[in-house]
Amino acid sequence: MQRYQAMETGLKMLSLQSNNDITLRDVGSVLGSAVQPPAKDTKGNVGGTLYSTFINISDMEFVLVYKLDNSKITNLDLKTELTTGAKRKIKLR
Secondary structure: OHHHHHHHHHHHHHHHHOOOOOOHHHHHHHHHHHOOOOEEOOOOOEEOOOEEEEEEOOOOEEEEEEOOOOOOEEEEEHHHHHHHOOOOOOOOO
16 A cells, blocks of 8 residues: 555656656656565565556557566557457567
């Protein structure tokens, strides 16, 4: 619950401080404060934030960031994806 409250507060602050359009990068920066870095639990299993997703409804864009690594970003144009009618799997490495 604390992570969601932190995101909500950060997004509200962003909207109050911004005189320009808020970009996906701006939102990503706010949400970055709520991720959980990989850590081992008492059983040795690694947990944490595996991926983050952003959906920009205005531009019909879906963005997936895998393992908190900005070099592993997958962008999908939702208009194109939804009109193909085909199933698709995204392989994460």
